[in-house]
Amino acid sequence: MTAASNNTMTVDTPAEVLDARPGSRLMWPVEAAASILLVLVVGLLLAGVISRYVLSLPIVWIDEAASISFLWLAMLGSAIAIDRNEHLRLTIFLGMIPERARDFVNALALLVVATVLLALIVPASQYVQDEWYVTSAALNIPMSFRASAIVVGLALMSVIAVGHAIRVATLANLAAAIAVIAALAAFGWLLSPLFLTLGYANIPIFLVGVVAVCLLLGVPIAFCFGIGTIAFISFSTHVPMIVLVGRIDEGMSSLILLSVPIFVLLGCVLDATGMGKAIVEFMASLLGHVKAGMSYVLLGSLFLVSGISGSKVSDMATVAPALFPEMKRRGHKPKEMIALLATGAAMADTVPPSIVLIVLGSVAGVSIAALFTSGFVIAMVLLLVLAVLARWKASGESMEGVHRAPFSVVWKTLLVSAPALVLPFLIRGAVGGGVATATEVSTIAVLYALVIGALFYGGIGAKKFYAMLVETAALSGAILLILGTASAMAWALTQTGFANRLAVYMTDLPGGWFSFMIVTIAVFMVLGCVLEGLPAIVLMAPIMFPIAARLGINDVHYSMVVVTAMNIGLMAPPIGIGFYIACKIGDVSPDEAMSAIWPYLGALLVGLLLIAAIPALSIAYL
Incomplete structure (x- = not known):
């Protein structure tokens, strides 16, 4: 962060x-x-x-x-x-x-x-x-x-x-x-x-x-x-x-949480070596010439880069500087770019290796492999609704002077980005296929990124690497202390018997399981705004997941609804931290960007309602 x-x-x-x-x-x-x-x-x-x-x-x-x-x-x-x-x-x-x-x-x-x-x-x-x-x-x-x-x-x-x-x-x-x-x-x-x-x-x-x-x-x-x-x-x-x-x-x-500092370190390596930038440049050469092409590139890059870093902040910091100058030249308004960046990062948070999914799996006892597999598909659903909105928004985009990149350029950028492109599929394939755990894969991914970074992307100096280690330790400590105190508070809350009373009330809601889903969306959107993602999950998962199980809701399906709702809240002004981080990265005033983000948040909400209403989107392929 x-x-x-x-x-x-x-x-x-x-x-x-x-x-x-x-x-x-x-x-x-x-x-x-x-x-x-x-x-x-x-x-x-x-x-x-x-x-x-x-x-x-x-x-x-x-x-x-x-x-x-x-x-x-x-x-x-x-x-x-x-x-x-x-x-x-x-x-x-x-x-x-x-x-x-x-x-x-x-x-x-x-x-x-x-x-x-x-x-x-x-x-x-x-x-x-x-x-x-x-x-x-x-x-x-x-x-x-x-x-x-x-x-x-x-x-x-x-x-x-x-x-x-x-x-x-x-x-x-x-x-x-x-x-x-x-x-x-x-x-x-x-x-x-x-x-x-x-x-x-x-x-x-x-x-x-x-x-x-x-x-x-x-x-x-x-x-x-x-x-x-x-x-x-x-x-x-x-x-x-x-x-x-x-x-x-x-x-x-929890042993599952061992992967948190390692994926944080992986995000630092991604930033330092320029592996993420290589992916962005390849996507731009492939799609940059079509209408709304740069918006597609931004969304696609966030999707792919998220599969390496596991961090929304790292994703946005990698993608925005590489794409925003060309998007401005084509007539995109800065506030629209920030809105797309913020909601695109929210979309990508279910893409493995998402630290949020790892923590959720640890707290709620849900299979990490199942979450990674489902998260990939759910992110594609959200990517689709954002891409449709981006295409509609791009009706006035200036395409003057824009040409299809020559095959030689596409081929060159593909060769440069290929070693980086392998990494997200390595992570998803190994964990989703049950070959290795998220923790084991994270260590392999760090070693791979360091070696490939040294061979193809200039490597990392000793002084910079030490600074990365210290920054990773500080960020991991901050995250894990939140998880510890939130776990203690969640335990105190459940010991009162309040969770059981809430479960009885929730199971008797008119409308059954879908009414509970609507309540879940509202709760986690609000908590996502105020508490950020990880503490909201640690605090509420022990209470909400048993209720979902009583109502017959699949734990992976429910996880996708929880994470997506939380991410929408995370990007919602005037409090959501993700929105302000996107504004800072894009150097745009929050007051200016606030008016533009609501249609994009609305698109994500439409996608979320589809995910909540259609369990097959989350679990049909598990």
């Missing part, structure tokens, strides 16, 4: 913030350790693939070693993300606050982060002690070696967050923020006997109200979930806090 806009959910890294990073020059040991761990995880998984498929001698301890390294990578990466201010947060409402008050709100947000971390350190230490009596099956070592990563990560993040608050906030604002947090904590403790009697009413108070307020204040989303769940458990239940730490660990530690 990159920085978006100052008025949406962002991963901010402005120069003035980076300059204020406390101890950033002292972070190099942490960054170096995270980089080594990332290389170690890739190396271990690659060794496992070779031993299993080439030598037919599986090494049983590799998964355990990779899991231990993975948790350390996630926690150190989260600390790096704190240092770089790269945790995802909603800032749309901060811009509406007067500047003087904004300084206090920023100090308060930093101290909320510190409060979450400090509240978890003691129970995390107890969790590590308990894990000492659990021995790993293959390595035969205490699991405390693994769980210690949580304590180290929390301690590092605490020091960084407090140091950052001291450095950027005034003493008066810090004192006021501390007073507010202390007063609210005392208020919650005093009223805890009342909260214990409220039952379901605690859900809107803590799991909705506290989280929403913190989200509006610009607290990073992982810590919004964290503070809401901590307050809920502390003031309205007798559940020990150590249980929360265990749920965070569980949410971050």
